[in-house]
């Protein structure tokens with residue numbers, strides 16, 4: 290039982306990371322209909338920024354500045370590279386974001402070097418006992434922070450003027466324009482939010498062990514989370530991310546006992562297996578809208 | 585005053601749709617713009633509200649001025665803040681948002697007076713108050729039209745451009761929308777009313793324009809238009825004897841008009 294709870298708590302921590310990345314992707318997609326593969330680079334950039342700032346300002350301030358920095362980076366990418374592509378085929382723009390991702394990672398790698406950099410988080414691998422189960426503090430911190438970020442984000446979309454404009458423009462751009470909204474602002478804002486979310490994700494991935502040039506690979510698992518939840522569903526991104534995290538963790542914990550014939554490291558591919566199983570039953574993801582195009 | 589002068593609009597750099605249109609909308613009035621499908625009515629509204637860009641359209645000649653200031657190179661957001669608001673054809677409510685959220689989107693440029701504008705809209709359309717937390721997509725056609733108009737009023741515009749508000753509505757609802765337009769006008773908003781339902785539009789407008797293939801072919805006080813035999817024939821479906829005319833006669837009318845203009 291303790292083992293199960295431990296596995297699930299670790300899965301929720303990791304799943305929170307996928308959820309944050311998936312949310313950024315979905316927000317960009319809903320607002321601009323762009324399929325962005327630039328999330329891994331934004332995540333890496335955010336974490337690296339935190340690792341450079343932490344010495345000067347401490348962990349929490351570094352996270353805030355890292356989020357702001359990655360948000361500005363996302364905004365800059367939108368303005369300079371993505372905006373001029375408005376109206377181009379979805380596929381073309383998606384490939385361009387892939388190019389942005391690779392280029393940006395090359396630059397950021399220059400700042401990482403061959404070492405492992407630390408984000409200087411207060412948790413390390415320390416554990417605390419929750420209901421008799423030893424849980425890593427950093428997993429709790431990740432989960433709680435994510436819950437907080439998501440709450441703020443949903444409140445932003447529900448109550449704020451700009452959040453409402455983003456929902457309106459996502460639904461019908463011309464009508465949004467007719468209300469006096471700036472669709473350009475909505476585009477830029479969606480990339481900024483995605484950048485900020487990626488920075489939070491990156492920082493929490495790097496808690497404990499630190500970060501190196503391979504950190505971005507984690508972000509790839511946001512993809513099955515997105516497909517699972519549906520390309521255009523914010524709630525779906527959250528549920529998808531957490532599900533993938535928990536499944537991956539459970540498989541890692543129990544597969545060697547129950548299905549050793551699947552070989553070692555099956556946990557690594559388990560998110561993709563879950564994704565394919567869901568797609569067989571629900572081709573638009575669990576919460577996706579029907580008319581959304583498939584990638 | 586909102587004044588359109590010799591306006592020429594081209595779509596996709598090649599399709600000339602408006603060919604020298606001039607229209608005056610005097611402050612405080614209801615002005616009707618009539619015309620068959622494809623005449624260019626919606627295009628004229630887009631040129632005024634700055635929405636041509638979305639459709640790859642462009643003003644190539646002429647001007648749109650508000651109180652003498654040219655506005656046809658301004659972006660839609662700026663034009664809204666200047667006090668001109670368009671209600672798009674087909675209502676175009678945000679179906680996924682609830683009624684109140686739809687109204688709040690209309691207040692995007694004017695959040696300071698959100699509360700008072702919301703009260704005003706709810707007083708005009710009590711039905712919307714009842715449904716304020718309901719998903720807008722579930723409203724009936726008439727209710728959606730009211731929501732679209734209410735949303736436009738949320739920024740307290742000086743000029744309201746209505747694109748075929750009666751489209752697809754049952755006669756009783758058309759009456760209701762008509763009365764609401766009169767009430768909105770009484771409260772101080774100038775209205776440019778685009779309609780195919782000429783009877784409805786001319787019954788409340790002071791002045792009317794008739795558009796045909798991108799040109800204004802008639803420009804008269806609404807009362808004279810109502811009495812005009814051509815208008816009666818073509819738009820009201822009534823011949824001189826008061827009987828409905830056949831489609832062939834209508835086509836004849838169109839041919840004749842084109843030749844005249």
Ligand SMILES: Nc1ncnc2c1ncn2[C@@H]1O[C@H](COP(=O)(O)OP(=O)(O)O)[C@@H](O)[C@H]1O
Nearest residue numbers: 595599601620621622623624625626627628639
């Ligand atoms: N986005 C567009 N691109 C090209 N042609 C258009 C576009 N929108 C409208 N048109 C053409 O312009 C003409 C006038 O259309 P419109 O202004 O919608 O007329 P109305 O509102 O009077 O029915 C029509 O012939 C229509 O086909």
Ligand SMILES: [Mg+2]
Nearest residue numbers: 625626627673
């Ligand atoms: Mg039209």
